[in-house]
Amino acid sequence: MLTSDGILAAVGTRSEMESLPESRSAEKLDLGGRVVLPGFVDSHTHLIHAASRAEEYELKIAGASYEEIARKGGGILNSVKKLRAATAEDLKNRAHLALREFAEYGTTTLEAKSGYGLDVASELKILRLHKELEAEQPLEIVSTFLGAHVVPAEYRSKRGGAERYVGLLRDKLIPEVAARHLAEFCDVFCDRGAFSVSEAKRILEAGKQHGLAPRLHAEQLTRSGATQLAVQLGAASCDHLEQISKADIRALAKSNTVATLLPGCDFHLGLKKYAPARALIEAGAIVALATDYNPGTSPTVSMPMILSLACTQLRVRPAEAIAAATINAAYSLRREKQIGSLEAGKQADIAIFEVDDYREIPYYFGVNKCWMTLKKGQPIFKKAHT
Numbered sequence: 358m359l360t361s362d363g364i365l366a367a368v369g370t371r372s373e374m375e376s377l378p379e380s381r382s383a384e385k386l387d388l389g390g391r392v393v394l395p396g397f398v399d400s401h402t403h404l405i406h407a408a409s410r411a412e413e414y415e416l417k418i419a420g421a422s423y424e425e426i427a428r429k430g431g432g433i434l435n436s437v438k439k440l441r442a443a444t445a446e447d448l449k450n451r452a453h454l455a456l457r458e459f460a461e462y463g464t465t466t467l468e469a470k471s472g473y474g475l476d477v478a479s480e481l482k483i484l485r486l487h488k489e490l491e492a493e494q495p496l497e498i499v500s501t502f503l504g505a506h507v508v509p510a511e512y513r514s515k516r517g518g519a520e521r522y523v524g525l526l527r528d529k530l531i532p533e534v535a536a537r538h539l540a541e542f543c544d545v546f547c548d549r550g551a552f553s554v555s556e557a558k559r560i561l562e563a564g565k566q567h568g569l570a571p572r573l574h575a576e577q578l579t580r581s582g583a584t585q586l587a588v589q590l591g592a593a594s595c596d597h598l599e600q601i602s603k604a605d606i607r608a609l610a611k612s613n614t615v616a617t618l619l620p621g622c623d624f625h626l627g628l629k630k631y632a633p634a635r636a637l638i639e640a641g642a643i644v645a646l647a648t649d650y651n652p653g654t655s656p657t658v659s660m661p662m663i664l665s666l667a668c669t670q671l672r673v674r675p676a677e678a679i680a681a682a683t684i685n686a687a688y689s690l691r692r693e694k695q696i697g698s699l700e701a702g703k704q705a706d707i708a709i710f711e712v713d714d715y716r717e718i719p720y721y722f723g724v725n726k727c728w729m730t731l732k733k734g735q736p737i738f739k740k741a742h743t
């Protein structure tokens with residue numbers, strides 16, 4: 358590969374590259390025969406949160422379910438309480454550490470959702486942090502507004518509270534987020550205990566009117582019909598999908614909505630029912646894989662671990678998993694022309710692995726084989742002891 362100003366100027370065999378006149382003055386980086394991939398595109402994360410929920414992890418191991426914990430005020434509301442109490446500086450420092458770790462595992466672009474603020478000031482605080490973080494470090498951050506994560510506690514106690522909160526999202530927050538260019542996408546957690554399909558529809562339509570493209574958390578805990586809504590709205594992505602039906606699979610297959618699978622959630626929650634990746638792929642759906650990095654269901658920054666889970670638990674082949682974690686994820690973020698593959702004209706976003714065969718990346722599960730990561734041609738991570 359020949360890179361110039363952060364862009365892949367040419368890609369081909371060694372002799373083709375060496376015969377280009379620009380190669381004569383180029384600085385040479387010998388990768389020693391290691392495996393080179395496009396940098397991972399992690400298209401679903403909840404980057405900004407204040408703390409882990411290790412206390413709930415132990416409750417879950419003892420037998421409590423994710424939904425039981427949420428009904429008792431734990432879960433997302435637990436993280437909301439912690440985020441509202443945190444300073445922007447603390448949140449930013451925590452996110453900076455995570456971003457450095459993402460780069461160590463080969464990720465070069467990630468999507469980040471708000472959704473642990475759930476009031477005007479806190480949601481805007483998170484979205485502004487996405488912007489500041491992007492300016493302060495090399496990873497690209499694609500911002501999504503997830504004010505519709507759950508109905509916050511102060512609205513639950515009011516009569517018609519859910520309806521009033523949907524009103525706040527539609528009439529105040531979405532217009533403000535769009536006017537300040539704080540997000541490209543609008544997401545809704547559409548499930549039991551969160552938002553209904555009809556609420557999600559109204560929120561996402563308002564987002565669309567303001568130029569925010571829809572994404573959805575769909576069919577994670579129950580089959581709600583959110584996938585059909587995602588397809589109807591032309592959503593960029595429809596995520597989770599553990600409980601989808603055959604008709605949902607067919608609808609996704611006929612659409613350009615990406616089916617984003619998040620096997621880290623099922624693994625971390627100890628759930629046995631993974632999304633039907635094979636059926637989706639065989640039907641012709643566009644499948645992406647992401648970490649869903651968040652403190653409640655998937656506290657990992659490791660795309661290689663997600664590949665391992667996808668291969669072993671979802672029966673996705675290694676090459677399919679890599680495509681899902683790069684070009685398909687880039688497509689769901691509407692950046693398939695800039696990132697997600699190693700082709701001339703695209704950004705030189707590259708992850709290099711210390712393996713002999715690309716299949717060894719998922720094969721060595723829980724082991725990070727990433728040796729070097731480049732963003733726009735610049736090294737942003739290099740393994741210390743090699």
Ligand code: NIG
Pocket residue numbers: 432433436546574577622649651652653654655
């Ligand atoms: O993607 N499903 C909703 N949102 C997150 C979990 C959030 C949390 O538990 O804090 C998810 O799994």
Ligand code: FE
Pocket residue numbers: 401402403574649651
């Ligand atoms: Fe999520």
